[in-house]
Amino acid sequence: MTRVVLATAYGGPEVLTVVDQPVGDPGPGQARVEVRAAGVNPADWKSYTGAFGTDPAALPKRLGFEVSGVVTAVGPGVALAVGDEVIGFRVSGGYAAELVVPASALVPKPASLGWEQAAGLMLTGATAVHALTATGVGEGDTVLVHGAAGGVGLMAVQLAALRGARVIGTVGGGGAELVRRFGAGTVRYGDGLADRVRGLAPDGVDAAVDLVGTDEAVDVSLELVADRQRIATIAAFGRAGSEGVRALGAGPGADPGTELRDAARPDLAEAAGAGRLEVVVAATFPLEEVAAAHRQGMAGHTHGKLVLLP
Numbered sequence: 001m002t003r004v005v006l007a008t009a010y011g012g013p014e015v016l017t018v019v020d021q022p023v024g025d026p027g028p029g030q031a032r033v034e035v036r037a038a039g040v041n042p043a044d045w046k047s048y049t050g051a052f053g054t055d056p057a058a059l060p061k062r063l064g065f066e067v068s069g070v071v072t073a074v075g076p077g078v079a080l081a082v083g084d085e086v087i088g089f090r091v092s093g094g095y096a097a098e099l100v101v102p103a104s105a106l107v108p109k110p111a112s113l114g115w116e117q118a119a120g121l122m123l124t125g126a127t128a129v130h131a132l133t134a135t136g137v138g139e140g141d142t143v144l145v146h147g148a149a150g151g152v153g154l155m156a157v158q159l160a161a162l163r164g165a166r167v168i169g170t171v172g173g174g175g176a177e178l179v180r181r182f183g184a185g186t187v188r189y190g191d192g193l194a195d196r197v198r199g200l201a202p203d204g205v206d207a208a209v210d211l212v213g214t215d216e217a218v219d220v221s222l223e224l225v226a227d228r229q230r231i232a233t234i235a236a237f238g239r240a241g242s243e244g245v246r247a248l249g250a251g252p253g254a255d256p257g258t259e260l261r262d263a264a265r266p267d268l269a270e271a272a273g274a275g276r277l278e279v280v281v282a283a284t285f286p287l288e289e290v291a292a293a294h295r296q297g298m299a300g301h302t303h304g305k306l307v308l309l310p
């Protein structure tokens, strides 16, 4: 038996509960992982708050797309060994003390990378890689990152800088210092945003990535970036369709980028292990306090990653 988090109904974090469930043995192509840390992402609470629908047949729901942990058993045909330290992404039901996953979801965890950082690396990192690749961000570009202090934002800021771009990040205040630590300029979002960005980038903005989904982020991107194919959003899927900008991820009409995101995993692990990419952990919570973790995330101003510790 192992402890797993379940959403037993649609609603707020009060629908979350921790129960014991059998974990099972890995079948062909699978491995069992003892979870050391599980990354928390907005998609986790969106899965039970109704943002992605309220199909009663989908209940109860397991949560969690990314973990770090240790292999405890392998099925036939799996080139991993018991004791291997791994990062799992994309997994299903990662909010657990132990789970069985496809071996294809596992990449080696660099020894130098902490469990919490490893658990928070992949979903945000792969999303940021997708956004920067889709908008062609490279050497000499100036890129505007909306929501720079968030989980995806801090990855996009660092990865854009590693590509040789100049980064301007929008922040609400509390995250400005953190974003600037990674070499970006910062501007407050809110009325007058476009003018503040122009003040920092008098020669113009080449690309923009919206990691928040507000009308303001879309409007300011359209105002400042000449080429709509160099604007991407991971959240404003409705606006993307009508404005002709790139929509990325699991939203309606969006490019899921599954292959690109999967392919990004070894490079992300290498960069984080080598210290070129930092996973900022905002807070950790015991698995039993998952509802508190989600309440903090849902408030919308987390700077870095929330991580659960089984």
Ligand SMILES: NC(=O)c1ccc[n+]([C@@H]2O[C@H](COP(=O)([O-])OP(=O)(O)OC[C@H]3O[C@@H](n4cnc5c(N)ncnc54)[C@H](OP(=O)(O)O)[C@@H]3O)[C@@H](O)[C@H]2O)c1
Residues within 6 Å of the ligand: 041, 042, 043, 123, 124, 127, 146, 147, 148, 149, 150, 151, 152, 153, 170, 171, 172, 173, 174, 175, 189, 211, 212, 213, 214, 233, 234, 235, 248, 249, 250, 251, 297, 300, 301, 302, 303, 304
């Ligand atoms: N499509 C995909 O593939 C994909 C993948 C991952 C995430 N997402 C989505 O992308 C969004 C961000 O995810 P995340 O993991 O980065 O979330 P997060 O860690 O909770 O960060 C959200 C950030 O948004 C900032 N923010 C809040 N209101 C803002 C506003 N009006 N303008 C600009 N920034 C604002 C907050 O910082 P301040 O303190 O500065 O306000 C906060 O740090 C979520 O909606 C998530 O569901 C989509």
